[in-house]
Amino acid sequence: MERHVILGAALGGLACVLSMVPFVAVADDDDPEVIVIRNGRVHTMTETGTIDGGSVVIADGKITLVADGEVHTPRGAVVIDATGKNVFPGLIDAGTTLGLVEISAVDVTKDTDEKADPVLPQLRVIDGFNPDSALIPVARMNGITSVLTTPGEVGLFGGQSAFVRLRGATLEEALIKAPAAIHVNLGEAPKSHFGDKKQLPSTRMGLAALFRETLIKAREYQGKLDRWEAATERFAETGEGEAPVPPTRDLKLEALLPVLAGDIPLIVRAHRADDIGTALRLGDELGVRIVLRWATEAWRVAGEIKKRNVPVIVGPTTTQPETMETQGAIYENAKRLHEAGIKIAIQTASAHNVRNLPYEAGLAVTYGLPYEAALAAVTRNPAEILGVADRVGTLEKGKDADVIVVDGDPFQPLSKLEKLFIGGVDVPIRSRQTDLYERYRKKD
Amino acid sequence: MNATPSRPRRAVVAAAAAVAFAVAVSLVPFVTRADDEDGGPTPGAKGSSLPLVIKGATVLTVTGETLVTGTVIVRDGKIARVGLASAVPIPANARVIDGAGKYLMPGIVDTHSHMGVYPWPGVKPNWDGNEMTSPWTPHVRAEDGLHVEDPAFSRARAGGVTTVQVLPGSGNMIGGQGVVIKLRPVRTLDEMKMKGAPRQMKMASGENPKRVYGGRNQLPSTRMGNFLVLREAFIQAQEYAAKWERWEADPDRAEKDPPERDLKLEALRDVMRGDIRVHIHCYRADEILTLIRVGKEFGWKPASFQHCLEGYKVAAHIAAEDIGVATFADWWGYKVEAFDAIPQSPAILASHGVRVSMHSDSPDLIQRLYHEAAKAVKHGLSPEEGLKSITIHPAWMLGIDDRVGSIEKGKDADLALMSRHPFDIYTLVEKTWIDGRLVFDRDRAGGRAW
Structure with missing residues (x-):
């Protein structure tokens, strides 16, 4: 009874809040027009490097040309004058729960963690992703155009993440890749949760035992499938005996299975150096591709990580020694990993604060990460690590036209995002928050 | 919240917690002590006979004008003088911190x-x-x-x-x-x-x-x-x-x-x-x-x-x-x-x-x-x-x-010296003083904050 009352109250409150200002609708049809961004400082994030006075041409949602200097502008094309401005690929947050949570304290709006079973690799983020989340336009405000949305931190095998762009009324419009990875959580969160339940x-x-056991069972299952397939082929050829029964x-x-095949990685969330060690060791033993995530104490075992060429989705840069497993948190983690030759991406590990990704990257620069490496960590690198580099992460012909125009350095709080294209669509720089601002700014 | x-x-x-706690705490050094090498009060602090001078920084006084090249003199834990570098003579026995190109703001x-x-x-x-x-x-x-x-x-x-x-x-x-x-x-x-x-x-x-x-x-x-x-x-x-x-x-x-x-x-x-x-x-x-x-x-x-x-x-x-x-x-x-x-x-x-x-x-x-x-x-x-x-x-x-809350004569000498303007993402606090005492010094911390 009380539960219903509480739930009712929560929903009532939510409805009230949500109804006040309509969500921002964004045109979802790809604009067929040609868009020319001209005379900008174009940071391609490719071997071409940065072009002063460069142009980017967009058509049918894709980048059709990146040029040094002016380009022919077709009649009717939309021209964006980027004189004195910087042009970048849209920024990528390599670790968020965007689309899975609306209000952190209201359970009915949270779809991050399935808490009954520590092994749920079959859970799919795409089945909980809400493309209408009011958080998505807020994330775009600082130039973030695509993110990895991951399951939460509770399950040992938490589920399958999705790489999405921050535009689209439906999952299909937003989705770039799923599953992008299977997510594993080590350390305090899963052991506290399941420990509490005895x-x-x-x-x-x-955690390690169940990790190992699960992957060994997956190998056995693969073996069963392989043998059944072979037997089925034999049966088809010879027709002898009975048709083989497929495994349940x-x-x-x-x-x-895609992890065992090497098609997608296991992204392992670990803070403590020994938890990172466990992930690397089990990766070696079980022959699976590991990507480390969060990796607060990775700087202490950078050599071991580099030896295996394991990429790290590091951060947030602002991770603090606030829990027992983050005692080794330092602002220089990204710098130290980069210096060790490790490929890094930067995450916010957030939903509401995804817009702060540029500041997380900027702060890593403050603490020693080279500027270009920080830019790569929020553009090209996450695209490569997450297997979507054919679509996003750089400004080059054939890629999705995820492009931002900024009046200065995107990592600086006082810089202004002037233009935001996602898949070639000029997305208004507006959110529920700017709508509220417009409503209440007037003094009467 | x-x-x-x-x-x-x-x-x-309790026992496990105590052990774990001791281990964890030992990882984080308690306090970056930035006192003078001899352990005495730093110049400018109460009890030191020496004044502290921060010279040539952009002084964000907050309540007054911003001094693009300013000098602040600290004596006995208090701000003793604030002015343009060109107008403020430096006392003979002062410990002088060169603030050129940096920003000094109130703590x-x-x-x-x-x-x-x-x-x-x-x-x-x-x-x-x-x-x-x-x-x-x-x-x-x-x-x-x-x-x-x-x-x-x-x-x-x-x-x-x-x-x-x-x-x-x-x-x-x-x-x-x-x-x-x-x-x-x-x-x-x-x-x-x-x-x-x-x-x-x-x-x-x-x-x-x-x-x-x-x-x-x-x-x-x-x-x-x-x-x-x-x-x-x-x-x-x-x-x-x-x-x-x-x-x-x-x-x-x-x-x-x-x-x-x-x-x-x-x-x-x-x-x-x-x-x-x-x-x-x-x-x-x-x-x-x-x-x-x-x-x-x-x-x-x-x-x-x-x-x-x-x-x-x-x-x-x-x-x-x-x-x-x-x-x-x-x-x-x-x-x-x-x-x-x-x-x-x-x-x-x-x-x-x-x-x-x-x-x-x-x-x-x-x-x-x-x-x-x-x-x-x-x-x-x-x-x-x-x-x-x-x-x-x-x-x-x-x-x-x-x-x-401001850099004004007579106020507590609570100050932060920053490498860039405070609104710059790349800024770092280089030194912090409380009542004229140096309580954080990035140089002395080996570039690290703690």
């Missing part, structure tokens, strides 16, 4:  | 911290900020739970922060008394407290109290109940104050027992007398107005609204009462009552004449409050008000603006 895994030993489908293990 | 830390962690057995003031009462690491044995056993606990004091060696203090000093109000949490409608401290690297509460600072009271409203007590099927479980608790508490305090007044006015009082002391009511009586300043955690516009009304009913006025994320909707009302607003630059959406937060709120409030400050409520944000101010400036706050939002305005809210 259930395995309640220790780091338990196991969705958990089936979800892990 | 801390009613409870956001991610409650599993309680562990940053934060009206809202839980450092010390929720010290790192954030494990349950360290939670001492929220006495959630009754919805009104005006008699509890943050200073009695303050862990002066919280490792977060070092990082705040490395962010140029010098004065902080440590508050109890917001689980109760009346949470208890805050304490104003200077972030001196010391070992006792007595050395840390800002002597002579006014007494402060934390109150709350909205979702936190009603969630905490509603979750136990107790009053308050609604906003109606929240304000019922608040009014009943003050009505009791009025009766208590009247009882004492009657006794004090009684010519035969020498033969009579005085009324029994009630520490809860005594504290609220002091609020009504204006002896304690009130800071109220609040979010929704309607609650902000209700709090003004309830305060008027009992003859007190808040010094500040804390968080106050919908303050922009009722900016004129807040301005009319001359109440300060301490807020976040961009935190939003973590609760229903935080869903209408907008980053332009400081600009709207300031346009009505409200003094706005950026508070931290976080041992993370406190390290970069100057960037929080920059975000408010990005969204329309003037750069001048942006600087004031982390210096003189919070000092005004705490009633200490005659002593800290």
Whole structure:
């Protein structure tokens, strides 16, 4: 009874809040026009480097030309004069829960964690992703155009992430790649949660045991499928005996097959150096591709990470020594990993604060990461690490036209985002928050 | 926003916790001691015969003109002189810091911290900020739970922060008394407290109290109940104050027992007398107005609204009462009552004449409050008000603006020397002084903050 009352109250409050200002609608049809961004300082993030006085041409949602100097402007083309401005690929946040949560304290708006079972690799972010989230336009305000949306931190195998662009009324319009990875959480969050329930895994030993056991079972399942396929082929050729019965489908293990095949990585969330060590060791032992995420103490084991060429989705830069497993948090983590030759991307690990991604990158620069490396960590690198470099992350012919125009350095709080294109669509720089501002700015 | 830390962690057995804690704490050096090599007071500090001179920096005085090439002289813990470098002679025996190309600003003031009462690491044995056993606990004091060696203090000093109000949490409608401290690297509460600072009271409203007590099927479980608790508490305090007044006015009082002391009511009586300043955690516009009304009913006025994320909707009302607003630059959406937060709120409030400050409520944000101010400036706050939002305005809210919050002759020598303008993402605090004492020096810390 009380529960209903509370739930009702929460929903009532939410409806009230949400109804006040309509969500910002964005044109979803790709604009067929040609767009020419001219005379900007174009940061291609490719081998071409940065072009002063460069042009970017967009048609049918794609970049059709990146040129040094002026280009022929077709009749009817939209021309954006970027004189004195910087042009970048849209920024990418390599770790968010955007689209899975609206109001953190209201459970009915949260779809991040399925808390009953520590092993749920078959859970799919795409099935919970809300492309209408009011958080998405807010994230765009600082030039973020695509993100990895991941399951939460509770499950050992938390589920399958999705790489989405921040535009589109439907999942299909927003989606770039799913599954992008299977997510594993080590350390305090899963062991606290399941430990409280007196259930395995309640220790780091338990986490590692279940990690190993699950992947070994997946290998066995793969073996069964392989043998069944071979037997089926034989049966088709010879017709002898009875048609082989396929193994019973196991969705958990089936979800892990692309990881075993090396098609997608396991993204492992770990803070403590020894948890990172566990991820690397199990990766070696089980022959799967690991990407580290968060990796607060990675700077302490950078050599081990580099030896395996494991990429790191690092950050947020502002991670603090506030929990037992983040005692080694330092602002220089990104710098130290970069110096060790490790490929890094930067994440906000957030939903509401995704717009602060440029400041996380800027702060990494403040603490020693070279500027170009920081730019790469929020553009090209996450695209490469997450297997979407054919679509996003650089300004070059054939890529999605995710382009931002900024009046200065995008990492500076006082810089202004002037233009935002996602998939070639000129997306208004507006959010529920700017609408509220317009409503209340007047003094009467 | 801390009613409870956001991610409650599993309680562990005491022995294990103690061992783990010792290990964890040992990883973070307690204090970056930046005193002189001989261990004595640094030049400029109280007890040193030598003055300190910071020469040639852009001096952001906050209350006066910005001096593009300025010099500040510090003697005996106080700012002794501020002027253009060309006009201020350097005393012969001074320790001179070359500030050329750098920015000198007043030490940053934060009206809202839980450092010390929720010290790192954030494990349950360290939670001492929220006495959630009754919805009104005006008699509890943050200073009695303050862990002066919280490792977060070092990082705040490395962010140029010098004065902080440590508050109890917001689980109760009346949470208890805050304490104003200077972030001196010391070992006792007595050395840390800002002597002579006014007494402060934390109150709350909205979702936190009603969630905490509603979750136990107790009053308050609604906003109606929240304000019922608040009014009943003050009505009791009025009766208590009247009882004492009657006794004090009684010519035969020498033969009579005085009324029994009630520490809860005594504290609220002091609020009504204006002896304690009130800071109220609040979010929704309607609650902000209700709090003004309830305060008027009992003859007190808040010094500040804390968080106050919908303050922009009722900016004129807040301005009319001359109440300060301490807020976040961009935190939003973590609760229903935080869903209408907008980053332009400081600009709207300031346009009505409200003094706005950026508070931290976080041992993370406190390290970069100057960037929080920059975000408010990005969204329309003037750069001048942006600087004031982390210096003189919070000092005004705490009633200490005659002593800290600007670079003026006679004020406490609380200063931060920064490599670039405070609103620049690439800026770093290089040195922090409190009362003229060097309490953080990035050079001496090997380029690291702690």
